[in-house]
Every structure is written in structure tokens, then in C-alpha cells.
Amino acid sequence: MTSPTGLAKMREPFPEHQVSQLPKPFRKDSEKGRCRECGGFHGLPAVHLDYVGHAALTDRLLDADPEWMWEPVAFDEAGLPRMDRNGGLWIRLTVAGVTRYGYGDADGKSGGNAIKEAIGDALRNAAMRFGAALDLWHKGDLHEAEQQRGREPHPADVAREELLELLRAKGIDPGEAVAEFAQQKNGADLRTTEDAAALRELIQRYKEAQ
Secondary structure, three states, X not given: OOOOOHHHHHOOOOOHHHEEEEEEEOOOOOOEEEOOOOOOEEEOOEEEEEEEOHHHHXXXXXXXXXXXXXXXXXXXXXXXXXXXXXXXXXXXXXXXXXXXXXXXXOOOOOHHHHHHHHHHHHHHHHHHOOOOOHXXXXXXXXXXXXXXXXXXXXXXXXXXXXXXXXXXXXXXXXXXXXXXXXXXXXXXXXXXXXXXXXXXXXXXXXXXXX
């Protein structure tokens, strides 16, 4: 069987050894403690998000297109990538001749680490628009409903797809939505919940947000 290349390669699931877990406390001021789930020391309680790190993503990009590239959307007076007023960075990611936008921020970091964090976050965000690691966000089969003939998709699955499209359009990290949903719904995971009404509430909040 021939291995996918180009844009098709971007959509291949990542192997388990390339998937890490990022704890997201329900509140920013949560008291820190030793986590029984991951063994780390962070705010508790927290939801743990599966994610692909910068090295694994770069490896995937090289497999898909050895000549892939990214560039900032804007430059400052010194010719460096321009950060927006929120400290975020908009980029263009080009893979196999196709260019898509992504947005990243430094998640509270400062100095040189902030720049590296924003770039890595923007690359992950843009790569998701090519289909990279979508299965980790969804935690399910994105196309299961299409494959089950004669069955209507669950309302929660429809809402999840709408939410993901909205987050893409606004340049928001899906992990933020997962953490917010867990905080609002006592630890519930929006990637697996069947509560369509709760998902619709979250969609409406993001639609109304500036």
C-alpha cells in the first residue's frame, strides 16, 4: 500500500508516541497539586488535552512537503513578524502549493519564549486547517455519521462540527473551547458529550464574542 503524500499526508493520524497531554485547569487561579492522571504538578482540577508538539508537527510537514514554508501576515518597522495587540501572531502556512492562515499566542509567556510559543501555536493552528490532528480534538470519527447509511447524525455531532468551523474562522485554539466547556459543565468533555444544547450555548457565546 502506497503511503499518502502531500495534503493527504497531513490528515493521517499521529502515532501514539507523538501525542502528548496538556493539562488545562478549569480556572486560572486553581490551587496547584500533584495530578493523579498525568503525574504533573499543576492547577486542579483540570482537563487533559491531547496535542502534537512542535517537533512532531514539523516532521509531518516535512513528510507532506519538504519545501513547506510559513510567513507572518505582517511585519513591523524592523522587518520582524508583527504581533497583534493581544500578543498573538497571524501566519500563512503553505503546504504542497496550498496556503492557509493560522493564529497563535504565547499563553502568558514573555521574552524569547513568547515568540517561540506563538510561532509553534500558530503552526499547529494553521496545520489543523489542513486536517492535521483533527482526530485528537474531536476524539471520535469525524465521518462516522456519513459512513452509517440510513442513520441521521447525532445533534451533538452536528453542533461539534459547527463549533469547530466557527473556531477555525475566528482563529481560536480548540483547546480553549474544551477547557471552557469543562469549566462550565463540571468537567464534561465537549469532544465526547451528547449534550447538544450545551454545545449550542457555547457556539452562541463564541458568535457573540468580539
